[in-house]
Amino acid sequence: MTDKAIVVIGASSEIAKAFITEQANRNPDLKVISISKKPSGHDQNIAAHFQCDYSPSQISQVGKSIKELNLTIVGVTIFNGVLHREDGKLPEKKLEEIDLDYSMMLFNINTMLPMLWLQALLPTLKGKHSCVVTALSARVGSISDNQLGGWYSYRSSKAALNMMFKSAAVELARRAKNIKLVLFHPGTTDTPLSKPFQANVPSQKLFSPTFVAAQLSDIIARQKVDGTVSYVDWQNKPIDW
Numbered sequence: 001m002t003d004k005a006i007v008v009i010g011a012s013s014e015i016a017k018a019f020i021t022e023q024a025n026r027n028p029d030l031k032v033i034s035i036s037k038k039p040s041g042h043d044q045n046i047a048a049h050f051q052c053d054y055s056p057s058q059i060s061q062v063g064k065s066i067k068e069l070n071l072t073i074v075g076v077t078i079f080n081g082v083l084h085r086e087d088g089k090l091p092e093k094k095l096e097e098i099d100l101d102y103s104m105m106l107f108n109i110n111t112m113l114p115m116l117w118l119q120a121l122l123p124t125l126k127g128k129h130s131c132v133v134t135a136l137s138a139r140v141g142s143i144s145d146n147q148l149g150g151w152y153s154y155r156s157s158k159a160a161l162n163m164m165f166k167s168a169a170v171e172l173a174r175r176a177k178n179i180k181l182v183l184f185h186p187g188t189t190d191t192p193l194s195k196p197f198q199a200n201v202p203s204q205k206l207f208s209p210t211f212v213a214a215q216l217s218d219i220i221a222r223q224k225v226d227g228t229v230s231y232v233d234w235q236n237k238p239i240d241w
């Protein structure tokens, strides 16, 4: 087997940065391939960094370049996710706030981007070794858990991501039996994504990226390839769909 590596997509996320550090500390020999629209902010264990604009053509190209590295990819973790827009547009509280451009941006990034990566990386991931592919989802993407309403686009984009992964698990159980899919809810974590919504979160419920990265690393390490997708929170507790 060639050297083992993990792929970290959306590597500038605060949770992703802590995850890379955690993985490098746990497995000094593990190689890390990072992908971001930003330049590499990390050098611990980084075997390659790809700066990517996330267009379908660049995703496909990066997928091919990763295959050429000839590493054994044992994990892929996709951190990309947006909740609010740079111009100050916040998640919707009522129907009047629904905005097509904002919704489409969230569906593109939160739902479709992980699927484009799964598509681009499949030829590299398929094989005899087990490989855990994790996407950062959110508990608010649970349809059965939705008691509060609001956040129409973010909730729906994560619910759609969950359904995409559910379908992919059915297909991969036939086509790539070595791949395990995981949807992970980190809990409210202190990052730019949650900044505007932290005021009412009790301090013990606002997690640090370092804590979440350790939880996520434990959860990934415990996965067994079983042809299904797991939708779990930071305690590894299953979330109802």
Ligand SMILES: NC(=O)c1ccc[n+]([C@@H]2O[C@H](COP(=O)([O-])OP(=O)(O)OC[C@H]3O[C@@H](n4cnc5c(N)ncnc54)[C@H](OP(=O)(O)O)[C@@H]3O)[C@@H](O)[C@H]2O)c1
Pocket: 009, 010, 011, 012, 013, 014, 015, 016, 035, 036, 037, 038, 054, 079, 080, 081, 082, 109, 113, 136, 137, 138, 139, 185, 186, 187, 188, 189, 190, 191, 192, 193, 194
């Ligand atoms: N923080 C929380 O409380 C919380 C709760 C539940 C779920 N989550 C989920 O956790 C994940 C990580 O978020 P975080 O909290 O670490 O947030 P963050 O630090 O703000 O990171 C944002 C992430 O989104 C990506 N991103 C931003 N704009 C993008 C764009 N235009 N196109 C493509 N990707 C873009 C970034 O990728 P680049 O490296 O390419 O910039 C980065 O991976 C997200 O999927 C989020 O939905 C977070």
